[in-house]
Amino acid sequence: MNGRRSTLILVLFLLFVLQGTILPWVIPDSWEMRIVPNLVFIVILFVAVYRHRHTALLLGLSFGMLHDIVFYGRIIGAHSFAMGLSAYLIGLIFQTPRAPLPLMMTIVLLGSWLEDSILFGIYSIFKLNSEPYDWALLAYMLPTMLVHFVLGLLLYIPVRRQLEKLGNETRKEEKE
Amino acid sequence: MLKLFKLLSNKRLFILLITLVLFIVVMGFSLGTRKSLSWPENFVRDTTGFVQNVFYKPAGYIAGFFEDIGNLKDLAEENERLKIIAAQYTREKVQYNLIAAKVEQYEKLLLFTKSQSNKYNYEYHYAQVVSLTTEPSNNTLVIDLGARDGVKPNMSVISEKGLVGIVSQVSKFTSTVKLLTMMDSSDPNSQPPIAATAFGKVNETFGMVERYDQKTGRLIMTRIDEKDPIAEEDMIISSGIGGLYPQGLTIGTVESVEIGEGLTKTAIIKPAAEFEDWKNLLVVFTPEEEQ
Numbered sequence: 001m002n003g004r005r006s007t008l009i010l011v012l013f014l015l016f017v018l019q020g021t022i023l024p025w026v027i028p029d030s031w032e033m034r035i036v037p038n039l040v041f042i043v044i045l046f047v048a049v050y051r052h053r054h055t056a057l058l059l060g061l062s063f064g065m066l067h068d069i070v071f072y073g074r075i076i077g078a079h080s081f082a083m084g085l086s087a088y089l090i091g092l093i094f095q096t097p098r099a100p101l102p103l104m105m106t107i108v109l110l111g112s113w114l115e116d117s118i119l120f121g122i123y124s125i126f127k128l129n130s131e132p133y134d135w136a137l138l139a140y141m142l143p144t145m146l147v148h149f150v151l152g153l154l155l156y157i158p159v160r161r162q163l164e165k166l167g168n169e170t171r172k173e174e175k176e
Numbered sequence: 177m178l179k180l181f182k183l184l185s186n187k188r189l190f191i192l193l194i195t196l197v198l199f200i201v202v203m204g205f206s207l208g209t210r211k212s213l214s215w216p217e218n219f220v221r222d223t224t225g226f227v228q229n230v231f232y233k234p235a236g237y238i239a240g241f242f243e244d245i246g247n248l249k250d251l252a253e254e255n256e257r258l259k260i261i262a263a264q265y266t267r268e269k270v271q272y273n274l275i276a277a278k279v280e281q282y283e284k285l286l287l288f289t290k291s292q293s294n295k296y297n298y299e300y301h302y303a304q305v306v307s308l309t310t311e312p313s314n315n316t317l318v319i320d321l322g323a324r325d326g327v328k329p330n331m332s333v334i335s336e337k338g339l340v341g342i343v344s345q346v347s348k349f350t351s352t353v354k355l356l357t358m359m360d361s362s363d364p365n366s367q368p369p370i371a372a373t374a375f376g377k378v379n380e381t382f383g384m385v386e387r388y389d390q391k392t393g394r395l396i397m398t399r400i401d402e403k404d405p406i407a408e409e410d411m412i413i414s415s416g417i418g419g420l421y422p423q424g425l426t427i428g429t430v431e432s433v434e435i436g437e438g439l440t441k442t443a444i445i446k447p448a449a450e451f452e453d454w455k456n457l458l459v460v461f462t463p464e465e466e467q
Contacts, residue, residue: 017224020307020318021231025239027310029452033357033393036311069220071309072213072345073316073354074363076206081199123313126207128363131312131390139391140312 004166008047012063015039020070034143038112040067042152043159044087045111049099050163053091060084074128082118086111097167101156108152109145116141210345211329218347225318225350228307236455291463298422299461301325303333305454306350312390315355317341321459322349330367330420332460338426338448339414340457342367353457356395356447359388371418372397372427375411380404382415383443385427395428395445402439408432412445422460 019039027035040063048056064080090111099107120136123129129136213221283293301321308317321327323346331343333353341355360366374381383400400406410430416423428445436442 013227017228017231017307020309021228022235024308024310024453025235029450032310032452033312033315033390036309066220066224067309069217070224070307070318070352071314071316072206072217072221072352073314073358074207074344074366075203075314077199077202078314081203119311119313122203126203128360129313130360130362135391136312 004162004169008162008166009059012040012043012059013066015043016063016066031143034140035147036116036140036144037147037151038115038144039151039155041083041087041112041115042108042148042155044083045090045108045152046104046155046159046163048087048091048111049094049104049107050097050160051167053088053095056087056091057084060087075122075126078119078122081122082115086115086118089114104156105149105152108148112145112148113141116144212323213345213347221318221347221352222322222349225306225320225347228318229304229320232306233304233455236453239453240455294463296416296423297463299463300458301327301461303457303459305457308454312357315357316344316352317355317454318350318352319457319459320350322347322351324348326461327351327459331462332421332425334425334458334460335449335454336458338428339370339421340449340454343459356449357388357390359386359395361387368418368420370421370427371415372412373415374406374430375413377405377410378415381406381410382417383441385412385445388447392444393447393450394431395447397430397443397445398436398440400433400436400441400443402441404441406430406433406441406443412443419462422462425460 016039019037023037023039024032027037041060044056044059044063047059060083061080064083065077067079067083068076090107094103094107096103116136117133120129120133120141124133131139280293303319303321306318306320309315319333327343327346329343329346333340333343339356341353341358343351344354345352354367356367358366359369361369369384369386372383372385381400381404383397383404383406385395385397386399387396388394389396397412408430412427412430414421414423414425414427426448428447431444431446434442434444
């Protein structure tokens with residue numbers, strides 16, 4: 001069981017590396033400022049819905065912190081806070097191990113909007129962005145949501161299968 | 177009142193409050209200027225940077241290969257253009273050498289100190305891009321040069337087209353570059369404004385490139401004198417006054433000139449190095465100032 005859990009963390013780390021290295025090459029240059037793909041967060045949303053919100057909270061906090069430290073431009077902790085909190089809230093509202101695909105996709109859309117908005121809020125509190133919210137919503141939050149939707153569709157089957165296996169193994173262990 | 181105490185004794189709420197306070201402390205602390213990073217940050221950055229390095233380069237080569245196939249048609253045209261530039265360069269090189277020799281002679285005559293004559297001897301160090309994030313409010317990229325190679329915060333980073341950004345944080349083997357798109361005059365910790373001038377009008381034009389407008393994607397140059405001869409299509413370069421930014425880095429071309437606050441003009445500048453997938457960049461090392 002420990003093996004599978006560490007695989008989850010390793011896969012998340014790999015996704016983090018991919019989103020900083022491969023994805024910029026895939027996205028066309030002119031769209032690069034408008035699409036901010038966050039593969040790690042999509043998987044964390046899956047964890048929040050199909051497993052438990054506390055696991056999602058911890059994963060969100062730690063991988064957000066990783067992002068903050070590696071891409072340390074102005075502030076540390078913003079991503080950690082946004083990812084942790086939004087994953088927890090999504091888990092609190094939607095945690096259903098049997099959520100079907102349409103519901104899950106709605107959650108992905110909602111979750112990515114929530115995360116971007118919290119991030120926007122943090123930057124506004126520290127006066128780090130001067131643009132109004134409605135501009136940010138149209139300029140990059142909506143395109144990002146759509147891209148997350150597509151990425152979520154791609155990730156749905158493999159991630160759900162793995163999470164179910166993880167769940168089965170934990171249940172067996174608890175019985176023993 | 178009793179109810180409130182009960183609520184506070186709730187373990188979960190207590191943890192929540194503590195983490196909230198912790199986060200605010202960390203954010204506030206990280207917002208200020210920091211000279212160096214703590215060891216956990218160094219460790220995380222360098223290990224991740226190492227793994228990212230393995231991925232970014234091959235991805236760039238593969239993407240570059242397809243791009244090259246797409247650009248095959250333009251190749252002949254580009255070749256011709258480069259030939260003309262090369263011819264011009266060889267002509268100007270001779271002239272440059274003569275002028276450089278003369279300048280050296282004059283510097284000797286005028287008894288320049290060593291630091292004065294070394295002031296504009298920049299070193300350019302080649303850096304590989306390791307990863308980047310495109311988030312509008314935190315637009316940074318990571319390069320594979322670090323404190324070990326002598327990189328320090330606030331050094332300028334350029335591509336072959338022009339100024340890209342400045343180094344914001346340095347760990348042992350990697351450093352983070354804040355792109356010009358994060359320039360913001362209302363943020364006290366943003367890159368300081370660039371003292372700039374126009375190519376060919378170095379002695380007449382002066383202004384400060386102060387911020388980047390995310391909505392239009394243009395840099396704003398302010399505090400230009402009313403009588404300044406700045407015009408559209410002028411190439412804007414850094415003037416080197418102030419010392420932080422090296423002299424002669426290309427910033428962009430003037431798109432339009434407007435009337436600014438009071439008796440000044442404001443120029444809208446189209447950045448020379450627009451956002452793209454950089455493979456490699458140059459870090460400008462300014463000569464050490466003797467203390």
